Amino acid sequence: MSESQGNKEITSRSKDYSQWYNDIVIKAGLADYSPVRGCMVIKPYGYAIWEKMQSVLDSAFKATGHQNAYFPLFIPKSFLSKEASHIEGFAKECAVVTHYRLINDPNGNGVVVDPEAKLEEELIVRPTSETIIWSTYRDWIQSYRDLPILVNQWANVVRWEMRTRLFLRTTEFLWQEGHTAHATSEEAVEETRKMLDVYADFAENTMAMPVFKGVKTENERFAGAIDTYCIEALMQDGKALQAGTSHFLGQNFAKAFDVKYLTQEGTQEYVWATSWGVSTRLMGALVMTHSDDFGLVLPPVLAPIQVVLIPVGKNVQLESTRAKCKELASELKALGIRVKLDEDDKKSPGWKYSEYEMLGVPLRLVIGPRDLENQTAELARRDTRQKEIVPCDGLASRINETLDRIQAELLQKARAYRDSHTYKVDTMEDFEKVLDSTGGFILAHWDGTSQSEEAIKEKTKATIRCIPLHQEKEAGVCIYSGKPSMGRVVFARAY
């Protein structure tokens, strides 16, 4: 049964896509629900994947000249009032700290908030850190010699969302936020685009997830930004997912926090800013890009375990196959491959096969008595679920090659899916037809007005995910209003 019909503990994608996603996250041990509404516990296996992501991204940030720092979790309420559109974007989802002490309830019901311990000024749990960082940058920046400032922080943030999903939208989530300050607009724009490229490279080369790069429309733009650049990925249910954003903030925050620098010519100028971030939402993207009805599928670069070795046999035979596995495991380890040897003799081999498929381990190596005789091993790929018998000779290099191939083929497969679900559409009728059948990205003409954008969203629930960065010039008419348009934009229903 489990050979062909998926894991019995996981709801199939075709039956209930949302439930499938939840099942994978829970059953693969990525995360658990917590006692706090909308929050989650990221479990060791899930966190190990996040740590891999962090380490690749962190290296890329360092390679582009950034340094890590850490700013406070709490932000004085007054800071958030300084940039009007910024606060407008976040006000509705901020957690507020009002008191600093608990006391024993006089009625004996545990502890209660001490009404005497009210804060002078309330503190906001950061939904993002622009305000506290720019209030700090004011002290750091005097002259052009202090610029640029290229800082990143790894942190948690809180946004009080109405409706949450594990990893995709949680009340508290982990992310990195880069905040840079520059002398010129050009330099800041260049930084914004550079970091977008870092994200796109990461998505494709590390996560094996193809993305569209583009610019957000005014409606979808970050509160307080001049331009928001983004990478957009397509999930297996035909819905788009914003996987990362990079904002050109202009001088909005410099003006709000009065951050000026002295130029070489001796004049005072406002500083130019960027900010950019990706979050644990990427974990959700990873799940929904590659996984199947048997469980998680991980690209080898991110897999905490790249190869699992399973000895098969009984009694004396098991002793020998186990010894052979041990020998191979240390050989692979020496090459830097992340291996796990599963010696548990309380679990049957079949049970283990299913288990490691659920966990998304890219390769499974099984050694049984027959293999010992023939000096072979059974090598099974998680992504294709193909098994082959291979000679033990040269096994390590074969495994290395196969891991590389899996990484490349996962990207190819995801790109083929994305491309075959990207449609050029010229009428509202076809537009809705696509959305109601397979879903996917829709390239269509748009007249550039918020009214048309809103009307399309109202009618179809699809939004403009981005205006492609390298938009082809093509004369056409807006799919909604019939007014002239100079190029196509990317529409989709989105997470």
Next chain:
RNA sequence: CGGUCAUUAGCGCAGCCUGGCUAGCGCACCUGUUUUGGGAACAGGGGGUCGUAGGUUCGAAUCCUGCAUGACCGACCA
């Protein structure tokens, strides 16, 4: 924040409608034996504030009310 549904052992569920012996079942767990190439078999065993707070009642897992958490739908959302 509104609607619907759910919450009983680590997990999945039955029991509730029609209140009443010691709250059951499957998986998992522990012991032992046999097993081991796709989620093994048998025997024995341990594990429960029935989400929570009240109410009705001689008696509540069961009926009523509030609250909490989750799922789905809607509104909301960089």
